[in-house]
Amino acid sequence: MTEPSAAPHTTVRLVAPSGYPHDDAVAARGVDWLAAHGYRIGNPEVLARRYLRFAGTDEERLADLHAIGSGGRGELALAVRGGYGLARLLDRIDFARIARQARENGTVIVGHSDFTAFQLGLLAQTGAVSFAGPMLLADFGAPVADAFMWEHFETVLRHDAHAIEVAAPQAGGKTLPAQVSGTLWGGNLAMICSLLGTRFMPRVEGGILFLEDVNEPPYRVERMLLQLWQAGVLDTQRAIVLGDFSNYRTTDYDNGYDMDAVVSYLRERLPVPVLTGLPFGHCPRKLTLPVGAPALLRPHADGFRLEFSGYPTLPAAG
Numbered sequence: 001m002t003e004p005s006a007a008p009h010t011t012v013r014l015v016a017p018s019g020y021p022h023d024d025a026v027a028a029r030g031v032d033w034l035a036a037h038g039y040r041i042g043n044p045e046v047l048a049r050r051y052l053r054f055a056g057t058d059e060e061r062l063a064d065l066h067a068i069g070s071g072g073r074g075e076l077a078l079a080v081r082g083g084y085g086l087a088r089l090l091d092r093i094d095f096a097r098i099a100r101q102a103r104e105n106g107t108v109i110v111g112h113s114d115f116t117a118f119q120l121g122l123l124a125q126t127g128a129v130s131f132a133g134p135m136l137l138a139d140f141g142a143p144v145a146d147a148f149m150w151e152h153f154e155t156v157l158r159h160d161a162h163a164i165e166v167a168a169p170q171a172g173g174k175t176l177p178a179q180v181s182g183t184l185w186g187g188n189l190a191m192i193c194s195l196l197g198t199r200f201m202p203r204v205e206g207g208i209l210f211l212e213d214v215n216e217p218p219y220r221v222e223r224m225l226l227q228l229w230q231a232g233v234l235d236t237q238r239a240i241v242l243g244d245f246s247n248y249r250t251t252d253y254d255n256g257y258d259m260d261a262v263v264s265y266l267r268e269r270l271p272v273p274v275l276t277g278l279p280f281g282h283c284p285r286k287l288t289l290p291v292g293a294p295a296l297l298r299p300h301a302d303g304f305r306l307e308f309s310g311y312p313t314l315p316a317a318g
Contacts, residue, residue, distance in 0.1 A: 009038055009039070010038060010040070010075070010076050010315070011072060011075045012040065012076045012077075012078050013042055013067065013071055013076070013077045013078070014042075014043055014046045014064075014078060014080050014136065015046075015068065015078065015111070016046045016047070016049065016056065016061060016064055016081070017061045017064055017065055017079070017085055017086050017089060017115070017118065018054070018055065018079075018084060018086055018113075019055060019081050019084065019114075020047075020049060020050050020053075020056075020080075020081075021047055021055075021080065021081065022081075023137075024047075026137050026141040027136065027137060027141060028141075029140075029143075030137055030140035030141030031044060031047075031136070033141070033145055034136075037150075039076065042075075046064060046080065053084065053085075054085045054088075055080060055081075055085070058089060061085060061089060062092055062093065065089070065098060065118065066093075066094060066098065068098050068101060068102055069100070069104065069105045069107040070101055070105070071107075072105070073105050074105075074106050074314050075105065075107045075108075076108055076110065076157075076314060077102075077107055077108070077110070078135065078136055079110065079111025079112070079115045079135045079136070080136045080137060081135055082112065082113025082135070083114055084114060086115065086117040086118055087194065090118075090121055093121065095125035095126050096126055098126075098128075099127075103128070103312075106315075107312075108130075108312050109122075109131060110130070110131040110132075110134065110135075110288065111130075112132045112133060112134075112135065112188065112212075112281075112282075112286075113135070113191075113214075114188070114191060115135070116132070116192065117191045118130075119132065119187060120185070120187065120191075120192065120195055120200060120201065120202055121195075123185060123202045123291060124200050124201060124203070125199070125200070127292065128292065129293050129310075129311045129312060130290075130291050130292070131157070131288050131311070132186070132210075132280065132289045133286065133287070133289065134149050134153055134288065139284070142284060146284040146286070148285045149285060149288075152164070152286075152287050152288050153288045156289075156290070157313055158313055158314050158316050159313065160310070160311070160313050161308070161309035161310075162308060162309070163305060163306065163307040163308075164287065164305070164306055165305050166277055166279065166303045166304050166305070166306065167277075167302060168275075168277020168303045168304070169301065169302055169303070170275055170276065170277075170300075170302075170303070170304075176300060177273065177299065179297060179298045179299075180238040180273070180296075180297050181208075181238070181295065181296045181297070182207040182237070182239075182295065183206075183207040184207070184208045184289060184292070184293055184308050185202060185208070185209060185291050185292055186209045186241075186291070187211075188211075188212060189212065189213040189216070189224050189225070190213055190216065190224060192211070193228065196228070197231075204237070206236070206237070206238050207237050208237065208238060208239050208241060208295050208297050208306075209237045209240050210240075210243055210278055210280060210289065211240065211242055211243065212243035212244050212245065212278075212281030212282065213281070213282075214244075214245070214247050214248075214281065214282035215247050216248055217249065217250065217254075218258050218261065218262045219254075221262055222262045222265065222266075225262070225266055234270055234272070237272055238272060238297075239272055239273045239297050239299070240266075240270065240272060240273070240274045241275045241297070241304075242263065242274065242275065242276045242277075242278060243278040243279070243281040244278075244279070244282060244286075245281070246283055247282070263276055273299055275297075277303065277304075278306075290308055290311035292311075293308050293309065293310050293311040294308065294309060294310050295308040296308075
């Protein structure tokens with residue numbers, strides 16, 4: 001087991017805008033694991049809420065979001081899980097209020113999956129940076145919390161700059177540029193597509209767009225990627241970085257058509273580099289990535305280096 005953190009105790013405000021915990025034991029394990037590593041859950045009562053398939057009524061879940069940044073200084077707002085639910089709330093969220101509270105109190109906001117909709121809405125409406133990263137159930141509530149996930153979570157959130165080397169051969173790509181820079185943004189592919197044409201979709205040009213998804217067969221991933229391209233999103237970026245696309249099945253009818261075929265097709269048509277192998281998504285081994293922060297990407301045939309900075313942090317370890 002990873003050694004407990006030397007960081008000062010950090011209060012965690014749980015945010016449950018989507019689904020409820022599927023297993024009380026997993027939720028309890030996540031709470032206990034964080035407590036053993038210097039984090040104190042300030043509002044565990046949200047874990048018991050149930051309304052239809054959601055972690056509470058729309059009003060309760062909206063209140064979770066509006067409470068971000070309303071506690072003490074250096075608080076962590078952590079999403080409980082994904083699922084579905086944020087789409088019901090988007091047009092009622094006061095993003096300006098949340099961004100102001102978070103900025104004034106030094107709050108950092110972390111989550112992924114369905115939480116992508118909130119993060120991109122926050123970026124589009126206010127320019128505020130949040131973090132695509134682990135969540136209470138899937139990551140801290142896992143039978144064994146992933147050491148890579150924990151190392152990068154702690155390092156990123158407590159330091160104002162970070163860099164990672166990713167070993168992932170980039171076979172079949174166009175000639176790669178020495179480096180590209182731009183706003184790092186992205187998240188769950190299906191959620192990003194759901195925001196197209198809305199005021200919650202950031203207008204980022206010249207960015208570094210990272211994407212992931214789960215339970216989506218290759219043809220549906222390709223269809224969503226083509227939707228982003230045809231909507232003018234992909235070819236205005238400086239690079240596309242693909243993370244984990246897992247837990248899908250192909251059939252005999254696919255006849256060899258798989259995720260590699262999707263990536264190859266995309267690389268042939270886009271005028272920007274398309275990289276693979278980013279450790280992020282619905283997988284245990286994941287980075288914590290600042291959505292909306294400036295980043296520098298140095299690609300090469302055997303992988304890439306990703307550097308980012310200029311994002312909010314928690315108090316450093318003492």
